[in-house]
Amino acid sequence: MDVSLATWLVIAVAIALANLPFLNEKVFGFVPLPTAGGGGAPQGAHTKHFFIRLLELFVLYFVVGALAHALESQIGNAFPQTWEFYAITACLFVVLAFPGFVLRYLRKRRS
Numbered sequence: 001m002d003v004s005l006a007t008w009l010v011i012a013v014a015i016a017l018a019n020l021p022f023l024n025e026k027v028f029g030f031v032p033l034p035t036a037g038g039g040g041a042p043q044g045a046h047t048k049h050f051f052i053r054l055l056e057l058f059v060l061y062f063v064v065g066a067l068a069h070a071l072e073s074q075i076g077n078a079f080p081q082t083w084e085f086y087a088i089t090a091c092l093f094v095v096l097a098f099p100g101f102v103l104r105y106l107r108k109r110r111s
Contacts, residue, residue, distance in 0.1 A: 006071040014064045015096050021048075021056040022100030028056060053104075061093045 025048050026032050033048055072078045 001071065001074060003075055006075060010064065010068045010071060013067060014093060017060040017064055018057065018093050018096035019100030020060060021053040022097065022104040027052065028060075057093070057097060061090060064093065065089070 020029050027048065069078055
């Protein structure tokens, strides 16, 4: 695989997976949650709490990291990384998740 293609693949997967927790009500996109029985939600509605979304975002960060490491190992030698690398990439992953966060929590909903 070409280095440029692998780079763009990791970026595209990172954008998709960073927004996944905010764009659907299933955990990791395919595990349904139990239906909400009462409260303010309509009957049969699924609700995913913000904590679950953050936990899902945390796990998906490591999934993208594993994909990037696998592609880097396939191309050549994988370079060792220090804590600064992980801090910066985690911040970038959160920035990539911003459009999904805006659509979920900041967009004005019309009834």
